Amino acid sequence: MVKLKCTVAYDGTHFFGYQVQPEKRTVQSEIEAALKKLHKGCPVRIAASGRTDRGVHAYGQVFHFTSDLRIPEENWAKALNSLLPQDIFIRQAEQVDNAFHARYDVRRKEYRYRLLTRPEPDLFRRFYTTHIPQPLDIGQMQAAARFIVGTHDFSSFCAANTSVIDKTRTVYELAIEPFADETIIRIAGSGFLYQMVRIITGTLLDVGMGKFTPLHVAEIVAAKDRNSASKTAPPTGLTLWKVTY
Amino acid sequence: MVKLKCTVAYDGTHFFGYQVQPEKRTVQSEIEAALKKLHKGCPVRIAASGRTDRGVHAYGQVFHFTSDLRIPEENWAKALNSLLPQDIFIRQAEQVDNAFHARYDVRRKEYRYRLLTRPEPDLFRRFYTTHIPQPLDIGQMQAAARFIVGTHDFSSFCAANTSVIDKTRTVYELAIEPFADETIIRIAGSGFLYQMVRIITGTLLDVGMGKFTPLHVAEIVAAKDRNSASKTAPPTGLTLWKVTY
Structure with missing residues (x-):
């Protein structure tokens, strides 16, 4: 298992905010849907630095997740971007220590x-x-x-x-x-x-x-x-x- | 009757181009719909400097129309903008000579x-x-x-x-x-x-x-x-x- 830290930009205009909500298009659900596809149908949960409200944008939001896929570190962003909609873009993906937490470790x-x-x-x-x-x-x-x-x-x-x-x-x-x-x-x-x-x-x-x-x-x-x-x-x-x- | 020359900006993203097409959202049909409302249901035709294609934007497109409404020149833009969608904005409206034509007079x-x-x-x-x-x-x-x-x-x-x-x-x-x-x-x-x-x-x-x-x-x-x-x-x-x- 590896832990990945991603820096993501999104245009908040057409999302009902960051956090998953039933029946709504949210940033988190779009990213988790892309990760699920990449993991052949297995659900992957992400944890972000915090939520953003409906209509709010992000240039440098950060989230983490763990994965058992063997993808070279430098290919993760490209792999995810190919599955994400036009209004979400992974700017960087890097492997981090297992102790890292996108929300609790914010300085x-x-x-x-x-x-x-x-x-x-x-x-x-x-x-x-x-x-x-x-x-x-x-x-x-x-x-x-x-x-x-x-x-x-x-x-x-x-x-x-x-x-x-x-x-x-x-x-x-x-x-x-x-x-x-x-x-x-x-x-x-x-x-x-x-x-x-x-x-x-x-x-x-x-x-x-x-x-x-x-x-x-x-x-x-x-x-x-x-x-x-x-x-x-x-x-x-x-x-x-x-x-x- | 007065002739008005309008300078209009629009975001072409959500239009099927400038020119009227049946069943499609176009810039011309939105402006003509606003003018029709202002004229209590009487249709008003506009003539622009030329078309723009689907997805193309305008900052300074120009069109003209004639009207029998008695609206002071300086209030026309505001009156139209209050009836137009968020992605069209009349930057200026001015009264012009009856001989003016938005398409034929382009220099x-x-x-x-x-x-x-x-x-x-x-x-x-x-x-x-x-x-x-x-x-x-x-x-x-x-x-x-x-x-x-x-x-x-x-x-x-x-x-x-x-x-x-x-x-x-x-x-x-x-x-x-x-x-x-x-x-x-x-x-x-x-x-x-x-x-x-x-x-x-x-x-x-x-x-x-x-x-x-x-x-x-x-x-x-x-x-x-x-x-x-x-x-x-x-x-x-x-x-x-x-x-x-």
Whole structure:
């Protein structure tokens, strides 16, 4: 038996999220279907670094699985890609130690959120960006970001319907960077609560639009109450960029 | 009655091309359906600068129509966009002289063809670029382009199934430009024959891959025979960029 770690990109547009759900097209079920074919009908279960919601994309999602097939390490990605649909692509497959776990061993996760910041929409990027037609004050958003970076109880930035008890997480980095006609929010942390990146993004957008001051974000963090933060930003702009072990 | 000239962008991915076809989703039928709604059920016919094939996109397609509605000029685009699907967007609508014709008055058309020139594919651009994993010799392609620019009988670069008799056209400009991990082919001319841009692109690709020399392209032009040129490049990379009157 060998254990394989795969780095996978997917376009979340036409999936009902990452995780298997009965009767729905999900990323996990498509990958497991490809693995089943490769294993002559034997089911293979994969474990990913975490889920992504419906409409959210991934450039560097990671999952692992074990296999008794004798395929040279460098041929795994090609073998899987030949069986996967056009909207999933295995970027890398490497053999790892049997102790490796794609979820439990995560040290750092990075997400990127693409905002299309110009008056006119762009239909060619409608599935990959969130369109903000009004001007944003990037300086104010950057000032607000400083109150989010660090180790906090992120209850204010966690969707209500979650079973997680300890909501303490560490945000290592939160950058807001203009790039051509887009503004990219880049956030890295030890791990993220359910919809945490999208609620942080929604809150930063309200700061950028002048609905409240950067300092008010410190109060939102302190409140530990989901109702104090802003609306959840749409999934389309969001990509799970990189997972580090 | 007023005559309106509209500049429209569309994502060609989910259309069976521009022109109306029975039982098919086309750009023209979607726009005419929106206009019919706006005109309380009265059919309105539009005339565009020309067709685009299935899978081909537009950033600056132009069409005209006449209407007896009293809508201020600046509200037309908004009114139409509210009735159009997500993959069609009217960028501008302006009132024009009654003599204007979107097809007969064209002076210049510009197309852009996006090549993704790197080993790894990119699923987020799979509908908007054509992936060329092997390296291209841009200098050779630029040298070949010089034999295409100018006024020629472009029979070699016209799909066989066409009813057009005079195949003389003028190509004003043909640039091949690297841009990040893409190579953009920009071509402007007086008008283009059926699949002409895609056949020129396919031929330039063969030059870039070293299948033949730039000078051989001069021979292809002189042959006036579709069989002398290369395969038609896929539609996905192609966008009708701008129409000038």
